[in-house]
Amino acid sequence: MAAAAAALREGRRTGAIQAVLWGLLVPLVSAQEGVLHAVKNDDPQLTRDYCIYYNENWTSIPSNLNNVTYTRLEILTPKLLCSRSDVTHDIKGKAVVAMRGNCTFVEKAEIAHSLGAKILLIASETGLTIPYGNKTKNVTILVALIRNEDIIDLKQALGKNVNVTLYSPPLPNFDYSMVIIFAIAVLCVSLGGYWSGMAELENLKTVSSSGSHDSSNNEENVTLTPLTVVLFVAICCIMLVLMYYFYKWLVYVVIAVFCFASAMSLYNCLSALIRKIPYGRCRFPCFNKFLEVRLLFLATFCIAVSVVWAVFRNENRWAWILQDILGIAFCVNFIKTLKMPNFMSCVILLGLLLVYDVFFVFITPYLTKSGESIMVEVAAGPFESSEKNDGNLVEASAERSAPHEKLPVVIKVPRLEFSTAGLCFLPFSLLGFGDIVVPAYAAGMVITFLALALMKKGQPALLYLVPCTLITSALVAWYRKEMKKFWNGNSYQVMDPMDSAANEENSTRANEQREGQ
Template sequence: MMRLAFLWPCSATKTCWTSSGQRFGRMVRVALYAPHEPVLDYNMVIIFIMAVGTVAIGGYWAGSRDVKKRYMKHKRDDGPEKQEDEAVDVTPVMTCVFVVMCCSMLVLLYYFYDLLVYVVIGIFCLASATGLYSCLAPCVRRLPFGKCRIPNNSLPYFHKRPQARMLLLALFCVAVSVVWGVFRNEDQWAWVLQDALGIAFCLYMLKTIRLPTFKACTLLLLVLFLYDIFFVFITPFLTKSGSSIMVEVATGPSDSATREKLPMVLKVPRLNLSPLALCDRPFSLLGFGDILVPGLLVAYCHRFDIQVQSSRVYFVACTIAYGVGLLVTFMALALMQRGQPALLYLVPCTLVTSCAVALWRRELAVFWTGSGFAVNTSLL
C-alpha cells in the first residue's frame, strides 16, 4: 500500500474543527494512499499470444506466398483482383533511410505531439484498412457468390471491373477503420478493434516487405536494436525532463492537450481489480516494431526452409526464440519496473538462434547469402 502524508496548517486566528464539532488544533494531518499496482498482469498472456501468433502466421504466410510465386510463375490469372502485390526487397540503402525516418519522426512527435498525432492516426486508418482487406481477400475469393463484375467505366480502380464481393469487402474494411477512428477513445471496447486492425496491418507488412538474405536481416535488426536502446535508455540523459523519448511518445506526453494516444501499438487493459481502474484504465502496450522487425526474420527463415527442404526447422526455431525473447522482456519489465526496449531482448534471441541452427546444419554460408534460393530457382 503506497501512502503519502502531509500536514495542513490552520489559520493562526482560527482552530480546525470537524463537522461533528471535534477540535483538532492548529495542525491537521492528511494521509492519501493508492493501492498497490502490480507491474505484470494477466493481460501479458493476451499480448504474448497476439504477438507470437502474428509473427508465426505472418512469417508462415509470407514465406509460403513467396515460394508459391516462384514455382507458379506461369499460372493463368482470371482477373485483376487475383494479382497480389509484389513483395518489396529491403536493400541496405532502404534500411538506412528507414532508420533515419524513424528517428526523425520520433523526435518530431516528442516536440510536436499534439499536431502530428492526428497525422499518425490518419495513416493508421488507411494502412489498417488496406491490411484488413489483404488478410480477408483470400477468404472472400473462396465464397461461391458475388462473382459478378461492375459495368465498364473510366473511374480510377473501378475501370478494372472488380467483382462485387471484393468491392463490398473494400467498403467493409474502410467502414471498420472509420468506426475505430471515430470511437478510438472508448476505452471499454475500442482497444479490441485497434488490436484487430493492428494485427491485420502487421500481417500485411510481413507479406509485403521481404528481406532477401540473412545478411540483410542482420543489418536491419542490429540497426534497430541500437535505435531502440538509444531512444529508451540514452535519451533520458539528453532531455530536460529526464524522460525517455520512446516511452513518452508511446504512452502519450503527460502535458498533451489532446490526450490522444498513438495507435501503432497492441494494447490490452489491465485485468486486475485495482480500485485505480475506476479513475483510469491502464493499458499494457507492445509496439508494432517489436512484431514486424523479428517477424521479417521469421519470414526469411520460412522461405529458406522450403527452398532447402529443411522441414521448417529454421522457422520453428526462430518463432520459439521470439517467444522466449518476449518472455525475457516481460521479466525485465517486472525487475526494472520501467519501460523496456523489447528489441534489446528479441534481436539477440532470434538472430543467435537462427545463426546457431545454420551452423548446426552446416548451411551458414548459404543461409547468410540466401544463395539457396538461386540454386533451387534455377532448377525450375
C-alpha cells in the same frame, strides 16, 4: 485503371512503412496511478475515493491505508498557484488543491513547498497525465494530478471540512494481460510468415510453369537491401525526434496514416480468405474491368471499421478492441509484404534498431531537461511545454497538447487485475507494432515480459528480441551448414517433378559408378 492501381499499391506500401515506423516509437509503458482517500472530518464514516496520477520518481506514497497520516484539505481552485500571491492564508501542513495551467508542475510544487504545504493536488480539466519536470531533491512535497470534476464532487459530497491521504495499491506480481499480448504477437508472426511463404511458393510455381517472371505479386512486396535498411533506421530516428518536438500536430498525422494503412491491411487479409470461397462471385463491369460485389462490400466494411475507430478512439471501454483488430491485420499484412533478401540485411537492420531502441530509451534521459527518455515521452504523449527552442521551454504551461490523443500503433490489452481500475481510466499493457513486425520471436518475448515484471518499468522490447532472433537464426543456419548461403542469399526455384526424378536417378547412377570403381 493501371495507373490508379499502381498508385493504390504505392499508397498502401507507403502507409504500411510509415505506420511501422511510428510503431517503433512505442515501448512497453505503464502509468502510475493512485488513490486520493478523502474523509469528512466530523463524520468519519463518510468517505470518497478518487483517481490520481503521480510521478514515482518524485513521490513515494503508501501502498495501503494502514498507519497513514491524514492531512487537512485546502481547496484554492480556481487559483493556479503560479505565484505566492495566489495564497492569502496559512497552508502550512495542509493538502492544497490548485488548478492546472499557466506554469509548470515544478513551479507549482516549489511555491507550495515554500509555503509549508504537505501535499499538492493539481486539478486538471483536460485529462490526467503523469507530472513531469526537473524537480529538485529539496522540494519534498507530494505532487499528484486529479480531475477537476472529482474536486467538485468532493466539495459537494463532503463539504469543506475534509482530511485526505494518498495511497497506491500495489500491482500484481504478474500481469496476466501479458499472456494475451504474447499470444497476439506470436499469432501475427506465425500467420504473416505462413502467408508470406505460401505466396512466395505460389509465385515460384507460376514462374516455373510459365517460364516468365510474374511481377504482379512482387509489386506488393517491399525488399529491404542494406542501403534501404540504413535509410529506414535513419527515418525512424528523424521521426522520433520530430514527434518529440511537434507531437501535438504529428499525432494526428499518425492517426490518419494508421487509419489508411490498417483499413487496407484488413481488406488484404480478409480478401485473401474470401477468395478461397467458391461462392458469391457476382461481378459487375466498371471501367472495362469486372469487380466482385463481395469484395466491394468487404472494402466498405474495412473502411467503416477504421472510421468507427477513428471517431470513438478515445472511448477506453471498447475502442481498444477495434484498434487491436486493425493492428493485428496491419502486422500480419506487413510481415507478408516485407522481404529480406539475405541474413546480412537482417543483421544490419536489427543491429541498428537495437542501437536505436537502447539509445532513445536509456541514453536520452541524460540529454533532456526533464530527465525522461525521448522514447517514453513520445509514447506517453509529451506535454505542451516540450516544444523547445535552444533547449529552453518556450511556454510556461506543463499541460499536454493533446491529453487524450495517444499514438495508435500499439496492441492494447486491459490489465486483468488492477486495484484502481474502477476509479482511474482503464489501464492497458501496450506493445508497439515495431516490436511485432521487426521482429517478434517467442523466446525473446518471454524474456521481455520477464524483464518487465522484474524491473517494474517500461522496456525496449528490441533489446531482448533482436539477440534472440539473430542468434537462433544463425545457429539453425550453422547446424544445416547453410550459413554462407544464408548470409549472402541464394536464388532458388521450384523444380518440375519429372526433372527432380531424373536428377535423382542420375545421381544414383553416378554413385553406383563410383562404388564400382
